Amino acid sequence: MGIALKETGQKADNKSPIEQLAILVKDxxxxxxxxxxxxxxxxxxxxxxxxxxxxxxxxxRLRPMITLATSQMLGVSGDKPIKLxxxxxxxxxxxxxxxxxxxxxxxxxxxxAANRLWGNSASILVGDFLFARSFSLMxxxxxxxxxxxxxxxxxxIAEGExxxxxVIGNVDLPINEYMTIIxxxxxxxxxxxxxxxxxxxxxxxxxxxxxxxxxxxxxLAFQLIDDALDYSGHDDLLGKQIGDxxxxxxLTLPVFITYNKADTxxxxxxxxxxxxxxxxxxxxxxxxxxxxxxxxxxxxxxQAHKFALQAQASLEIFSDSPIRNCxxxxxxxxxxxxx
Amino acid sequence: MGIALKETGQKADNKSPIEQLAILVKDxxxxxxxxxxxxxxxxxxxxxxxxxxxxxxxxxRLRPMITLATSQMLGVSGDKPIKLxxxxxxxxxxxxxxxxxxxxxxxxxxxxAANRLWGNSASILVGDFLFARSFSLMxxxxxxxxxxxxxxxxxxIAEGExxxxxVIGNVDLPINEYMTIIxxxxxxxxxxxxxxxxxxxxxxxxxxxxxxxxxxxxxLAFQLIDDALDYSGHDDLLGKQIGDxxxxxxLTLPVFITYNKADTxxxxxxxxxxxxxxxxxxxxxxxxxxxxxxxxxxxxxxQAHKFALQAQASLEIFSDSPIRNCxxxxxxxxxxxxx
Numbered sequence: 253m254g255i256a257l258k259e260t261g262q263k264a265d266n267k268s269p270i271e272q273l274a275i276l277v278k279d280x281x282x283x284x285x286x287x288x289x290x291x292x293x294x295x296x297x298x299x300x301x302x303x304x305x306x307x308x309x310x311x312x313r314l315r316p317m318i319t320l321a322t323s324q325m326l327g328v329s330g331d332k333p334i335k336l337x338x339x340x341x342x343x344x345x346x347x348x349x350x351x352x353x354x355x356x357x358x359x360x361x362x363x364x365a366a367n368r369l370w371g372n373s374a375s376i377l378v379g380d381f382l383f384a385r386s387f388s389l390m391x392x393x394x395x396x397x398x399x400x401x402x403x404x405x406x407x408x409i410a411e412g413e414x415x416x417x418x419v420i421g422n423v424d425l426p427i428n429e430y431m432t433i434i435x436x437x438x439x440x441x442x443x444x445x446x447x448x449x450x451x452x453x454x455x456x457x458x459x460x461x462x463x464x465x466x467x468x469x470x471x472l473a474f475q476l477i478d479d480a481l482d483y484s485g486h487d488d489l490l491g492k493q494i495g496d497x498x499x500x501x502x503l504t505l506p507v508f509i510t511y512n513k514a515d516t517x518x519x520x521x522x523x524x525x526x527x528x529x530x531x532x533x534x535x536x537x538x539x540x541x542x543x544x545x546x547x548x549x550x551x552x553x554x555q556a557h558k559f560a561l562q563a564q565a566s567l568e569i570f571s572d573s574p575i576r577n578c579x580x581x582x583x584x585x586x587x588x589x590x591x
Numbered sequence: 592m593g594i595a596l597k598e599t600g601q602k603a604d605n606k607s608p609i610e611q612l613a614i615l616v617k618d619x620x621x622x623x624x625x626x627x628x629x630x631x632x633x634x635x636x637x638x639x640x641x642x643x644x645x646x647x648x649x650x651x652r653l654r655p656m657i658t659l660a661t662s663q664m665l666g667v668s669g670d671k672p673i674k675l676x677x678x679x680x681x682x683x684x685x686x687x688x689x690x691x692x693x694x695x696x697x698x699x700x701x702x703x704a705a706n707r708l709w710g711n712s713a714s715i716l717v718g719d720f721l722f723a724r725s726f727s728l729m730x731x732x733x734x735x736x737x738x739x740x741x742x743x744x745x746x747x748i749a750e751g752e753x754x755x756x757x758v759i760g761n762v763d764l765p766i767n768e769y770m771t772i773i774x775x776x777x778x779x780x781x782x783x784x785x786x787x788x789x790x791x792x793x794x795x796x797x798x799x800x801x802x803x804x805x806x807x808x809x810x811l812a813f814q815l816i817d818d819a820l821d822y823s824g825h826d827d828l829l830g831k832q833i834g835d836x837x838x839x840x841x842l843t844l845p846v847f848i849t850y851n852k853a854d855t856x857x858x859x860x861x862x863x864x865x866x867x868x869x870x871x872x873x874x875x876x877x878x879x880x881x882x883x884x885x886x887x888x889x890x891x892x893x894q895a896h897k898f899a900l901q902a903q904a905s906l907e908i909f910s911d912s913p914i915r916n917c918x919x920x921x922x923x924x925x926x927x928x929x930x
Contacts, residue, residue: 294750296750296753299750299753350715354712354715372711373693373756377749377752380685380689380718380745380748380749380752381749381750383719383745384745384748384749387726387738387742387745388743391735391738391739394735396730396735396738399726399730399738403723403727403729404723406722407723407724407727409723410717410719411634413716414633414637414717417637418636
């Protein structure tokens with residue numbers, strides 16, 4: 253990838269930073285998993301069934317881990333970080349349920365998407381349920397500031413999704429507008445997941461801003477890696493199909509970069525293929541070929557590295573500690589992941 | 592309708608109680624309308640466009656009026672009731688946007704439903720946006736208790752919707768289970784709209800419970816009248832088509848009452864027609880005929896009256912005042928409405 257990230261923390265026992273992080277917040281993460289299971293319960297059986305299908309499929313629990321880790325870094329213990337981390341995961345889950353309808357996705361986390369099994373209506377309503385439960389969890393922390401951050405973040409996420417919806421197929425979209433979209437739809441929740449810790453720690457405004465910047469930069473890096481992997485990863489590692497973004501006509505950074513560098517003939521091809529109703533495997537093969545020729549994957553990864561460095565820099569105001577260093581290592585790790 | 596409601600308040604100037612109420616909270620309602628317009632704004636134009644299509648179509652603004660009126664009754668002025676009333680209307684609007692997708696509705700408030708114009712995806716996401724904005728408005732009141740009530744209510748509403756979805760077409764559903772569903776999907780928001788006023792008034796637990804009971808009973812009465820009107824109202828007054836519930840296979844109290852009184856032949860007809868993919872105008876005509884013969888409309892209206900009386904009784908702990916008496920009159924009025 254060619255760009256050196258700052259050397260941080262110790263690499264203990266050959267464990268990846270995400271595994272190290274999971275060890276550092278092990279007890280809390282286990283409590284979060286219990287609380288997730290508890291708060292998705294309802295006498296209406298379809299709700300826990302559908303929610304469990306998504307939530308038990310796991311995912312990386314990256315967002316709640318960020319809340320737990322930043323809370324620990326700021327010296328907060330007790331049930332507040334647990335409740336907040338669960339609230340963050342519920343917002344994320346609600347968003348995924350609604351997104352899978354919007355995107356017409358067939359797979360999520362390697363399993364059939366919930367809306368394909370229970371129908372769109374149930375997925376909409378269970379998303380609403382999880383979103384509501386998430387706010388009840390925040391209320392239990394007793395901090396209005398938390399609700400302020402996460403309600404605003406939720407509005408920004410929805411705005412980002414609508415923004416993306418309104419430019420589907422528009423390959424002439426300026427790259428900075430694309431970055432605005434992913435900052436809203438992905439990075440905003442990472443920023444909120446980190447900065448709420450400063451609220452329950454009654455930390456300084458400077459700490460809250462630093463955590464916001466950390467989460468935001470990490471979220472952008474994370475999304476750009478996702479964008480790159482959709483054209484360069486492996487189906488079995490990804491838990492979804494390669495080229496999903498392309499098939500859905502969802503344009504991402506590798507496509508914008510390739511398009512901007514393309515000659516007229518290639519530009520015409522992109523416009524045609526992206527404005528069509530559907531795209532087949534041959535279209536995808538050609539798209540991957542053009543993307544590889546243009547060096548757009550490397551450019552995308554390089555952008556991701558830049559944001560990872562910013563995320564690391566944001567943590568420098570906090571005292572040196574195993575958890576801080578592990579978060580710094582996580583920035584490296586997330587841009588090097590292959591799934 | 593045969594059931595006398597308690598005589599309350601003065602009937603001034605031949606105005607209906609809802610018009611009188613609108614006069615008593617006129618300034619506040621105007622501020623709510625301004626705040627609605629302000630807070631549905633977004634740089635993503637599709638959001639205010641879609642939201643305005645629904646929200647400007649008006650509706651009765653009944654739920655925000657309940658918040659404004661109960662706040663006034665408890666002596667609260669200033670911007671808190673305005674913000675809360677707007678939050679309540681946003682939750683209601685978000686629910687309508689999602690419901691119209693779930694129900695496959697074609698009309699809402701006499702206009703083409705938003706999802707028919709902008710698509711389901713946009714309606715899902717704008718609903719999410721309004722829901723998130725609603726919580727930000729609550730945060731601005733500075734009262735966690737408000738967020739507690741409305742986040743729990745939002746979860747209960749979603750539960751009620753999923754519950755309804757899971758029993759679609761099941762005409763053997765016990766009537767008390769149907770009442771549980773409408774209490775969740777409709778009455779819960781009325782209860783919350785009223786009881787949040789006790790929080791910002793720092794009223795007693797008894798006041799909060801009385802307001803909850805008032806809203807809950809009024810909401811049940813309101814829903815049962817809706818149920819009756821769907822089989823006995825007039826298209827041009829309703830702003831939607833007669834028989835929408837029936838066409839969508841959505842079972843309501845008049846159907847359950849009729850079915851429970853029916854002989855085997857009629858029971859078979861109901862089961863058959865309600866398990867079919869679609870229902871035509873002849874089916875509707877026969878359903879209306881059977882419902883009228885069974886006296887189910889009168890029974891439904893009588894139930895609605897019972898709840899209206901309970902709503903009035905809940906207000907008796909509050910001192911006599913024009914606004915309290917107007918709320919009592921509103922209970923009468925809502926069960927006598929024809930649209």
